[in-house]
Amino acid sequence: MNSYSKSATLMQRGCDFLGSQYAILCGAMSWVSERNLVSAISNAGGFGVIACGAMTPDLLDGEIAGTKSLTDKPFGVNLITMHPQLFDLIDVCTQHGVGHVVLAGGIPPKGSVEAIKAGGAKVICFAPTLALAKKLLRSGADALVIEGMEAGGHIGPVSTSVLAQEMLPELAAEHLVFVAGGIGRGEAIAGYLEMGACGVQLGTRFACATESIAHPDFKKAFFRANSRDAITSVQLDPRLPVIPVRALRNKGTEAFTAKQREVMGSLDREEVAMAEAQLQIEHYWAGALRRAVIDGDVENGSLMAGQSVGMVKAEEPVADIIAQLMQECESALTRR
Template identity: 75%
Template structure:
């Protein structure tokens, strides 16, 4: 067994995959083609349910199962109004892992998921919440830093890892956000992570259904191009979104300003304003991913986008990550050479 296998054994045992490399669930991107390709290549694919109806999720899971016999998961958003129905669809298909994102699990969700035999994963943005989720019965955690793409929290991956990994050992923890090289995978495994989660590199994979324009934008971008949105008004709590800066980014600022104006005049309730903000993101992301409108759509990307230098097949990406991680671990654990005697030249008389 290699050192990489040894360090990631807890993660691979939990996921049932060859490598402890999860794929982030990206709306419009993480569907049957990409998910099955990742699982077939030894990683762990995750379907992004997002705003799907139970019927759509039913179709997507069945289609994914037709393309792979390897394990994969389903990511559900905690605020989805048909959460119980979505959980039941996962149970119907025997989905092995359910990932809950977007907030604390709603009442009864944990018990409902686990009673169906699935393993439950949740995102933990802070140590206190990580401990609370473990006490609630969650089987594994994902800690995702602000370097990630899409909706993000305020704390960096490296800080979250230092805060949480040494203090939560009861369940496997997968580290996410800003990971684009195998060297980072090796480092987090040595810190105590069970595995990692990547999204941005897989979004630009050959098997991703994202538009060619979308992938080209990733290849051209540098890390500093992936910027977080700004909240304009404290009354309208908007979770920051990291995406490549474009006209669409400015349009979102204008959308926030419009909603704040409606709140001021009483034209809309706060909850309705927040819902319209989320609908904006869903539509903007679709315009970029599916339609290829990279000027007006949302190019959600993590800061690791600077490490996307070409469109590669999933198997090649995973092989590259594994090779880099193995080389990094090997270089840090080579035996030291014995010290050589120091010869000092002396002047002859």
């Protein structure tokens, strides 16, 4: 087995934290990051993460159990902070002895970090700014993911390279920071490791793996796409706190604009509160994603993809993807 000695040295802190062979997390992609892909990534030496998304506690319970039946390696669970049953989902993770919980979608609500840690799990949070990163660390986060706007799905406004320059020099010496967003090759991994990152997170690169249950037409859309096809959604109303989403351009992106207008009308008529309006948007994305990933409706569903989609050209086993990334990373570090 290739030891990738230079890469392993720079990844050591991340590997020790995750309990994995390589400090490569798979981003949690709704309907894609389920038991088959998650277990395959963990079995191949990476760190798989279940995307809970809009799952109920019962569904999450079954998904964790199913994943445990396919791997004895560590894996995590991604929970959306605005989920109305967040604390019940945390309880499910605790009951299963999940070692790492990733909180995404906003600032963790009061008591959530404490509840996760009380259950024995480590907490990983997304940090879009340096100030929020420091606040999250003070609040008990064990590790951070800094994700740039090149990523697929819900994104922030700043590029990965700028976030890395702003945050790694300030935080990486004393804290565990993973970099995400637009990473498609090992040379990029090498660069972020040299800047102080303890590891990386990739989503788009794994979405079309052989083990991914995504519909063949969903995968074909990725293979045909280039980086410019992965565009961001537009926020129509500043009252509606819509987090931009990056996805491949299709009729579904236009439908989201119509959905925003519908929700804006409900707000104008005071038919819904702001929290309910935001939840309606999230449910829209969950349904649109399912249509694309599971049903193969690539015209009307949501094809969430990062700008690294142009580097996804064929269906490959997860083990081959990880081996290629590690070889590219090691070769880059060796050339330095």
